[in-house]
Amino acid sequence: MSQKKVKECFFCVNQLEVDYKDVRTLRRFMNFYMKILPGKRTGTCAWHQRKLATAVKRARVMALVSSTHK
C-alpha cells in the first residue's frame, strides 16, 4: 500500500480568511460545472469548508459566480 499525500488546508496554510468577493480563490474550490468541491478532495479543513460553502453561495447571489456553467 502506497501512502497518500496528506493535503493541507489552503486557508490554514496561507492564513487567509474566506472571502466571498475573492472569486479567483473561490474558483479553485469549484469544478467545471460550478459545483463546490468536497473538502476531502481539496484538502480544506472542516471549519474552513463550512465558511467556503457559505462564501460561494453569497457570491452566487451577487452574480460574481454563476451557479451553473453555460
Added chain:
Amino acid sequence: MSKTKEIGANHYEILFIVPNNFTEEEAKKISENTEEMIKKAGGEISYQEYWGKKKLAYEIKSFNHGYYNLFEFDLEGEKLAELDRKLKLSSDILRHQIINRKKRSQKEIEEEKNRQEKSAKKDKEEEEKTDKKEKVVEKKEESEKKEEKKEEKKEEKKEEKKEEKKEDLKDLDEKLEGILDSSDLL
C-alpha cells in the same frame, strides 16, 4: 464566541449592484444616495469601495452588466431591518446583500489591498502568457502549412478553407462580446 450579543453598534458590509441602464455618473449618484440612507439610519461608514462596471455571471432582470459598490458601516442591529427593506424597495438598485463582518483595523485593510493588487498582477501576467502561447501555436501551424504545401496542394487548400471558417466564427464571437461589453444598452 460569546453567546451574549454586544450592546451597541454592529459592523456590517453591504455590496449592491446598480443596473446598466444608468450611466456611470448616475450610478455614482445612486451610491451617494444609499450612503446618505445609511447615515440617516444612524450608521457610520468606515470603508468604501467602487468596483466599476462589471459583467454579471448571469442575467438578472435582463441586465448583463452592473456597477458594483461596497460599503462597510457600523449600525445598530435593530435598525438594519428597516434599511434592508428600503434598499429592497428602491428601483435604482438591482440587488444588494448585507453581511455581518468583523471590524478591521487600518493595517488589515492595507494588507488586503496589497493582496488584491498582487492577484490582479498575476491575472494580467497569465493573460499575457496565454496570448503568447497562442501566437506561438499559430506560428507553428503556419510553418507546418508551408511544408504541407510542397507535398499536397489540393488537400491543403480544403483544410485551409475550413480553418479560415472556424477562425472567422471565433473572431465574430469575440467582436460581439466586445460590442456588448462596451456599449451601454438602454
